[in-house]
Amino acid sequence: MSLTALSISLIFVLIPFILSKTFNLGLEKDTIIAVVRSIIQLFVVGYVLKFVFESESIVYILLMVGVMIAAATQNARKKGAAIKGITWKIAVTLIFIEVLTQAILLGFQITPHTAQYIIPISGMVVGNGMVLAILFLNRFIAETAAHQDQTELILSLGGTPKQAIHRQLIAAIKASMIPTIESQKTIGLVQLPGMMSGQIIAGASPIQAVQFQLLVLFLLLTAAAVTSIMLGFLSYPTLFNKQMQLMRR
Amino acid sequence: MKSAIQFNDVYYRIDNLPILKQITGSFYEGEITTLVGPSGAGKTTLLKLCNRLLSPQSGDIYINGKDIRDWDPIELRRNVGMALQSAPMIDGSVEQNLALPLELQGKHLSEHQAKDLLKDVGLSAELLQRNSKELSGGQRQKVSIARTLVNRPQILLLDEITSSLDQVSQKEIEELIIKINRKFGVTIVWITHNLQQAVDVGTYTWVMMAGEIIEAGKSDLLRSPSNDRVKQFVKGEWG
Ligand SMILES: Nc1ncnc2c1ncn2[C@@H]1O[C@H](COP(=O)(O)OP(=O)(O)O)[C@@H](O)[C@H]1O
Numbered sequence: 487m488s489l490t491a492l493s494i495s496l497i498f499v500l501i502p503f504i505l506s507k508t509f510n511l512g513l514e515k516d517t518i519i520a521v522v523r524s525i526i527q528l529f530v531v532g533y534v535l536k537f538v539f540e541s542e543s544i545v546y547i548l549l550m551v552g553v554m555i556a557a558a559t560q561n562a563r564k565k566g567a568a569i570k571g572i573t574w575k576i577a578v579t580l581i582f583i584e585v586l587t588q589a590i591l592l593g594f595q596i597t598p599h600t601a602q603y604i605i606p607i608s609g610m611v612v613g614n615g616m617v618l619a620i621l622f623l624n625r626f627i628a629e630t631a632a633h634q635d636q637t638e639l640i641l642s643l644g645g646t647p648k649q650a651i652h653r654q655l656i657a658a659i660k661a662s663m664i665p666t667i668e669s670q671k672t673i674g675l676v677q678l679p680g681m682m683s684g685q686i687i688a689g690a691s692p693i694q695a696v697q698f699q700l701l702v703l704f705l706l707l708t709a710a711a712v713t714s715i716m717l718g719f720l721s722y723p724t725l726f727n728k729q730m731q732l733m734r735r
Numbered sequence: 736m737k738s739a740i741q742f743n744d745v746y747y748r749i750d751n752l753p754i755l756k757q758i759t760g761s762f763y764e765g766e767i768t769t770l771v772g773p774s775g776a777g778k779t780t781l782l783k784l785c786n787r788l789l790s791p792q793s794g795d796i797y798i799n800g801k802d803i804r805d806w807d808p809i810e811l812r813r814n815v816g817m818a819l820q821s822a823p824m825i826d827g828s829v830e831q832n833l834a835l836p837l838e839l840q841g842k843h844l845s846e847h848q849a850k851d852l853l854k855d856v857g858l859s860a861e862l863l864q865r866n867s868k869e870l871s872g873g874q875r876q877k878v879s880i881a882r883t884l885v886n887r888p889q890i891l892l893l894d895e896i897t898s899s900l901d902q903v904s905q906k907e908i909e910e911l912i913i914k915i916n917r918k919f920g921v922t923i924v925w926i927t928h929n930l931q932q933a934v935d936v937g938t939y940t941w942v943m944m945a946g947e948i949i950e951a952g953k954s955d956l957l958r959s960p961s962n963d964r965v966k967q968f969v970k971g972e973w974g
């Protein structure tokens with residue numbers, strides 16, 4: 487696609503802008519900000535990727551993945567402010583799923599060990615891990631607050647903190663994983679996955695695009711399960727103190 | 736008389752706000768002590784100190800003569816059972832709720848044992864498979880007490896378990912408390928907002944107000960209090 491074509495495509499920005507003005511939606515400013523930010527951010531990423539791909543240096547790959555994990559952690563930690571040390575817990579979880587998935591992909595030579603593969607796949611894994619972390623934390627904090635009396639009951643009967651929080655922990659893990667699983671059940675029926683569409687547009691054969699998309703879906707299942715469970719088991723102990731008491735929040 | 740639970744100058748604060756002040760006294764072994772006082776006096780907090788769901792910032796608590804800090808929390812909580820005011824139930828049947836204390840130890844509760852427990856608290860064995868959500872207020876409180884008894888505690892802490900119940904259920908629970916005390920020799924500490932109950936069922940009564948014990952002694956004392964604050968409280972309650 488030429489730069490001229492891209493410029494003309496700004497019509498698609500103009501339409502919502504005019505509509506917002508006509509119907510007094512008051513979204514003009516936000517629309518402009520969103521457009522400007524996405525242009526700058528994506529071009530920066532584009533040039534950075536181009537540079538990293540061409541250099542083929544492991545250092546730059548690690549650096550990029552590191553930045554992804556840092557940004558994802560920064561984003562997700564706000565949801566878990568109530569949990570002590572949540573920042574490093576999220577970071578450790580994301581690092582773990584990144585290392586785990588790449589180890590399998592590269593170890594079994596499923597994907598080539600080039601930046602062209604490692605970086606986009608890492609982006610999807612870490613991005614999905616971040617969404618899962620946010621879903622999990624939201625649900626876990628809500629569950630523990632809503633069922634505090636049950637937690638106290640089990641402690642009072644001589645249960646351990648883990649037993650006391652077990653039901654809420656499992657409920658939150660399950661709830662956070664359901665969207666990932668459900669969305670995969672209907673995938674392709676209504677909407678083609680973004681990555682697959684992109685590959686097809688870029689000229690890949692649909693079958694090859696499907697194969698790659700499937701790989702990513704499987705990866706995301708692992709990312710979802712591991713993120714929720716690992717973050718859950720890292721998080722619940724901070725709700726209790728050494729005397730096996732539920733801490734006040 | 737032997738103390739089952741002994742407080743020695745206990746203070747409990749939340750964010751520097753005093754909730755319990757200068758608590759000193761004993762709950763005697765094998766006796767029923769009732770705890771009365773206006774809402775917010777600190778009664779529930781005092782009970783939770785006894786099985787270490789909460790810990791005081793200062794002062795000492797002794798359970799069966801042993802410093803509460805030297806007890807393993809789990810062992811302590813099995814010995815000092817507590818029925819919480821809201822009688823929380825886990826999702827599932829009455830049987831699953833009764834089995835919970837043993838399940839936490841990786842043990843199993845037989846159907847026979849479960850039925851005996853229901854009988855002990857005056858409930859029909861038919862309730863065993865009933866969903867805990869479908870219990871009436873009185874049934875729920877009785878199941879909650881039965882569940883606490885599964886651990887065979889030496890000390891039983893009961894928090895306002897009759898507040899939301901009708902007259903008949905209240906009477907039944909009163910009798911149940913006396914029975915548990917007599918039959919199993921369990922030391923009982925019972926919070927109630929019903930003064931008549933406190934005097935009828937208790938041998939000893941503590942009156943609490945604003946985090947302090949303003950009176951402690953034989954329950955009969957409440958019939959003719961000498962302390963002005965107690966007089967005021969009793970007058971309000973008996974009308
Ligand atoms: N988790 C808590 N956070 C803040 N204040 C609390 C908390 N729990 C209890 N309190 C306060 O402590 C005081 C005593 O509460 P409580 O022991 O429940 O009284 P009672 O059982 O006599 O009604 C009350 O003023 C209550 O507001």
Ligand SMILES: [Mg+2]
Binds near residue numbers: 780820894
């Ligand atoms: Mg209370």
